[in-house]
Amino acid sequence: xxxxxxxxxxxxxxxxxGDALFQLIMFxxxxxxxxxxxxGPLMGIMTQREEHVASEINAAEASRLEASKYLEEQRELLKxxxxxxxxxxxNAKQQGEAQREDIIIQARTEAERLxxxxxxxxxxxxxxxxxxxxxxxxxxxVLIASKxxxxxxxxxxxxxxxxxxxxxxxxxx
Amino acid sequence: xNHGSPTADLFGLTFNLSNVLMITVASVIVxxxxxxxSRKLAMKPTGMQNFMEWxxxxxxxxxxxxxxxxxxxxxxxxxxxxxxxxxxSNMLGLPFAITYDHELWWKSPxxxxxxxxxxxxxxxxxxxxxxxxxxxxxxxxxxYKNPMTLIEEFSNTLxxxxxxxxNIFAGEVLLGLLAGTLAMSSIWGALGAIIPTLVWQGYSIFxxxxxxxxxxxxxxxxxxxxxxxxx
Numbered sequence: 001x002x003x004x005x006x007x008x009x010x011x012x013x014x015x016x017x018g019d020a021l022f023q024l025i026m027f028x029x030x031x032x033x034x035x036x037x038x039x040g041p042l043m044g045i046m047t048q049r050e051e052h053v054a055s056e057i058n059a060a061e062a063s064r065l066e067a068s069k070y071l072e073e074q075r076e077l078l079k080x081x082x083x084x085x086x087x088x089x090x091n092a093k094q095q096g097e098a099q100r101e102d103i104i105i106q107a108r109t110e111a112e113r114l115x116x117x118x119x120x121x122x123x124x125x126x127x128x129x130x131x132x133x134x135x136x137x138x139x140x141x142v143l144i145a146s147k148x149x150x151x152x153x154x155x156x157x158x159x160x161x162x163x164x165x166x167x168x169x170x171x172x173x
Numbered sequence: 174x175n176h177g178s179p180t181a182d183l184f185g186l187t188f189n190l191s192n193v194l195m196i197t198v199a200s201v202i203v204x205x206x207x208x209x210x211s212r213k214l215a216m217k218p219t220g221m222q223n224f225m226e227w228x229x230x231x232x233x234x235x236x237x238x239x240x241x242x243x244x245x246x247x248x249x250x251x252x253x254x255x256x257x258x259x260x261x262s263n264m265l266g267l268p269f270a271i272t273y274d275h276e277l278w279w280k281s282p283x284x285x286x287x288x289x290x291x292x293x294x295x296x297x298x299x300x301x302x303x304x305x306x307x308x309x310x311x312x313x314x315x316x317y318k319n320p321m322t323l324i325e326e327f328s329n330t331l332x333x334x335x336x337x338x339x340n341i342f343a344g345e346v347l348l349g350l351l352a353g354t355l356a357m358s359s360i361w362g363a364l365g366a367i368i369p370t371l372v373w374q375g376y377s378i379f380x381x382x383x384x385x386x387x388x389x390x391x392x393x394x395x396x397x398x399x400x401x402x403x404x
Contacts, residue, residue, distance in 0.1 A: 017190030020291040023196055023282070027295065030200045031254045038207035039253055040223055045214045052216060 185304070195282040199262045207257065228253060235390055240393040240397035244307065248396055251299070256389045259283060259337070263381030266345045281381075284342040286335060293334030296392045297326065304399030313399075333391055340384045344377040377391055 145161075179190040210225035218226055232252040236245035264270050266281030305313045318320055351373060355366040 014386045016187045016189045016192065016287045018183060018186035019285065019287045020195075021186060022188065022193050023288045023291040024295060026196050026200050026294065027254070027258065030203060030258060031250065033204055034207050034254050035250055038204075038211040038225070039229075039250055041214055042211040042222070042229065043249070045216070046226060046229065049216055065189075 179278065189285070189287075191276070191278045191280065192282055192285050193289060194278060195262070195265060195280060196288065199258060199265055199282055202261050202265075203254070206261075228257070232256065232389070237392050239390075239393045240401050244400050245393070245397065248393065252389050252393065255296075255392060256385050259292075259385035259388055260382060263341050263385055264378065266341065267348070267377050267381070279343060281341050283337055284345045286338045286342075289338040290330070290334035292337075292388075293330050296333065297330045297395060299320045300395045300399040303396065307400045314400075329395060333388065333395075337384050337388050340380050344380055345371070347373055348377065 198373065208273075210221040212221075213219075214222060229249070233242075233248055236242065236248060236252060239245070262281050262283040265279075266284055271277075271279035302314075304316075348370065351366050351370045355362045357363075
């Protein structure tokens with residue numbers, strides 16, 4: 001009795017159709033309840049997360065590409081601006097050189113001109129001075145002569161002297 | 174040890190009331206665990222949600238090992254429900270057995286062949302249903318060119334149900350013998366029963382987990398036999 005009970009099971013003597021039906025119904029109910037309240041939302045959030053991760057990866061990839069593009073662009077710009085800067089410096093140097101030449105030439109001509117005018121002035125002044133000196137000398141000598149002559153010159157000698165001077169002056173001219 | 178079962182007749186069907194009770198208890202426990210696990214769902218999972226997602230991935234791997242995810246994805250819910258229900262059922266009979274008026278009330282619902290065979294028939298019926306739905310009636314019938322397949326259908330159903338029943342029932346019988354008969358015999362018997370009972374309970378937990386795993390794996394294999402075209 002005990003062994004047959006152990007081997008065959010306790011409830012095998014009579015088929016429990018009700019149990020089968022109950023188990024079936026309960027399992028189906030459990031399946032639907034779990035789908036509605038537990039696994040459905042859980043699966044939803046898992047797919048949502050999968051999508052989220054995928055989209056995040058895509059976004060990261062896109063921003064990485066964009067970043068490298070920008071980097072390339074910046075590098076290009078930097079190179080370009082470097083070239084431009086060196087060109088500018090070159091230009092400025094050339095311009096400075098030209099300007100220097102210009103200034104030097106200008107200064108030289110200016111100096112030349114100044115020297116020229118100064119020379120001319122000097123000559124003029126000398127002429128003037130000579131003329132003035134001559135006049136002075138003439139008048140002085142006349143004065144001296146007149147003083148000397150007043151003392152011992154007769155009318156005739158005076159005439160003679162004047163004529164001599166006039167002659168002399170005429171020769172000089 | 175030789176307890177009777179509380180039975181009742183209704184609509185011409187016999188109900189084993191202890192099975193009805195234990196099926197309900199197991200279902201309620203599964204529902205509570207699953208609902209607790211999927212409360213407060215978040216993108217960054219915490220606590221119970223992690224556990225539920227682990228079970229989810231576990232089932233997903235089981236399905237993936239027998240068929241491709243495109244056809245198998247629809248069975249994930251079935252697998253989840255089955256493995257949780259079976260595991261809880263297998264565990265229910267371990268901590269104690271309650272008899273009232275010489276009738277066994279508290280036990281594993283899976284320690285009854287009617288319950289396990291019901292589940293097996295349900296699974297195989299689903300397999301046939303999906304086989305017809307996904308491959309068409311002609312494609313479905315192609316599998317029966319070899320008449321041995323017909324025998325296989327019956328043996329599959331029987332073995333699927335009875336394997337689970339046998340393992341769980343044997344575990345409970347031995348537990349009943351150790352804790353019920355040996356421990357009640359004398360003081361020495363009680364002392365001597367402690368260690369084997371502990372060992373056997375631990376082993377039964379292992380067996381219960383393994384059996385629920387095997388049941389679901391075989392479910393997926395049978396389903397894939399019916400729905401995949403390469404078999």
